[in-house]
Amino acid sequence: MTSPQPRPGILDIKPYIPGASPAPGAAKTFKLSSNESALGASPKAINAYNEAAGNLFTYPDGGSTALRDKIAEIYGLDASRIVCGAGSDEILQLLTKAYVGEGDNIIQSEHGFLVYALAAKSCGAEPRFAKETNLTTDIDAMLALVDDRTRMMFVANPNNPTGSYIPEAELLRLRQGLRDDILLVVDAAYAEFMEQPDYNGGEKLVDQFDNVVMTRTFSKIYGLAALRLGWGYCPPAVADVLNRIRGPFNVTLPAQAAGLAALDDQNFVDLNRAFNREERNWMTDRLTAMGLEFAPSFGNFILIKFPHRAGLNAKDIQDLLKSEGVIVREMGAYKLEGYLRVSVGDKEANRKFIEVLTKKFSSS
Numbered sequence: 001m002t003s004p005q006p007r008p009g010i011l012d013i014k015p016y017i018p019g020a021s022p023a024p025g026a027a028k029t030f031k032l033s034s035n036e037s038a039l040g041a042s043p044k045a046i047n048a049y050n051e052a053a054g055n056l057f058t059y060p061d062g063g064s065t066a067l068r069d070k071i072a073e074i075y076g077l078d079a080s081r082i083v084c085g086a087g088s089d090e091i092l093q094l095l096t097k098a099y100v101g102e103g104d105n106i107i108q109s110e111h112g113f114l115v116y117a118l119a120a121k122s123c124g125a126e127p128r129f130a131k132e133t134n135l136t137t138d139i140d141a142m143l144a145l146v147d148d149r150t151r152m153m154f155v156a157n158p159n160n161p162t163g164s165y166i167p168e169a170e171l172l173r174l175r176q177g178l179r180d181d182i183l184l185v186v187d188a189a190y191a192e193f194m195e196q197p198d199y200n201g202g203e204k205l206v207d208q209f210d211n212v213v214m215t216r217t218f219s220k221i222y223g224l225a226a227l228r229l230g231w232g233y234c235p236p237a238v239a240d241v242l243n244r245i246r247g248p249f250n251v252t253l254p255a256q257a258a259g260l261a262a263l264d265d266q267n268f269v270d271l272n273r274a275f276n277r278e279e280r281n282w283m284t285d286r287l288t289a290m291g292l293e294f295a296p297s298f299g300n301f302i303l304i305k306f307p308h309r310a311g312l313n314a315k316d317i318q319d320l321l322k323s324e325g326v327i328v329r330e331m332g333a334y335k336l337e338g339y340l341r342v343s344v345g346d347k348e349a350n351r352k353f354i355e356v357l358t359k360k361f362s363s364s
C-alpha cells in the first residue's frame with residue numbers, strides 16, 4: 001500500500017498561479033496580467049534568436065561566458081560573480097535550495113513576490129511575512145522577525161505587485177541590521193524601469209558584503225520572458241555554490257544569443273522605459289479622475305483598489321474586463337483582496353482598459 005511520497009510540506013504547497021492568458025481562438029484580447037514588455041523585444045534580439053536556429057543541434061556554452069561578459073560590461077560588474085539562469089526564478093530557487101532546509105525560515109514582506117515563499121516551502125522551510133507600511137517593505141518589521149533559524153531574507157525592489165520601492169539607504173540599513181550568516185536576496189526584476197536617484201538595484205551591497213545577492217531578469221524591460229533568462233550577481237562564495245548545483249547547460253543557446261543582442265540594444269531599453277513612464281502616468285491620471293485609489297508604481301504595472309460594492313468590486317470589475325477581452329491579475333494570493341494589478345501594456349491595450357473602467361466609474 002505504499003507509494004512514493006514527497007518530503008513533508010511539499011503537498012501543502014499551493015502551486016504558483018501565473019497571470020491568465022487569453023483563451024485560444026477568442027476575439028481580440030489584451031493580456032495585462034504578467035507585466036510583460038509593452039514594446040515586445042528588441043528587433044536585434046529577435047534576429048539573433050532566428051539566427052540561433054541554425055545551431056539547435058549544439059549544446060549551449062554551459063558557462064554563458066559571452067553573455068556574462070556583456071552583462072558585466074553593460075552594468076559595470078565583475079563577470080566572475082555573475083551566474084545566469086533559466087529566468088531569475090531559477091536563481092531564486094537554487095539559492096533557496098542551497099541555503100535553507102527543514103526547520104529553517106525565510107523572511108519576506110507581507111505583499112512581497114510569492115515565489116520566495118513557494119521556494120522556501122519546497123525546501124521544508126517556513127516563510128515568514130513582515131507587515132508592510134503603506135504597501136511598502138518595512139525594514140524594521142522584517143528585522144523583527146529574525147530568529148536563530150532564519151537563513152534568508154528576500155526583498156523585491158521595486159516590489160511586485162505593490163510597485164513600491166525602498167531607497168538605497170534603507171536597503172543598506174536592512175543589511176546592517178542582519179546577521180552575517182543570513183543571505184539577503186535583492187530581487188531587482190524591475191530595476192531598468194527605475195529613474196529615482198536614491199535607488200540602487202543592489203549591486204553596491206553585493207560588492208560590499210559577503211551575504212547579499214542581487215537577481216535580475218530579461219523577462220521584463222528586455223521583453224524575453226518566453227526564453228527564460230535571468231541572472232544573479234553574487235559574492236564569490238555564493239557564485240561558487242550556484243555553479244555547483246545548477247544544471248550544466250541551464251541556459252539555452254537561443255536565450256544566450258538573444259540576451260546578448262538585447263544587451264547591445266540599450267536604445268530599446270531606453271525607449272521602453274520612457275514609454276512605460278508616459279503610459280503609466282497617462283493611466284494613473286485617468287484613474288485619479290475616476291476617483292480610484294492606486295499604489296504609486298515604479299514598475300510596469302499598477303495596483304488598483306476597488307470599492308466593496310456590487311458591480312464595482314475587484315471581482316466584478318475583473319469579470320467585466322475579461323468580457324471585454326482585457327485580462328488583469330487578481331490579488332487574493334497576495335493578501336490584497338479588493339485590488340487588481342494591471343500591467344502597463346501597449347497604447348491600444350491601455351486605452352481599452354481605461355475605456356472599460358471609465359464606463360463604470362466616470363459618473364461616481
Ligand SMILES: *Cc1c(COP(=O)(O)O)cnc(C)c1O
Nearest residue numbers: 087088089113160189217219230
Ligand atoms: C517578473 C518577476 C521576476 C522575473 O522572473 P523570471 O523568472 O526572470 O521571468 C522576478 N521577480 C519579480 C518580483 C518579478 O515580478
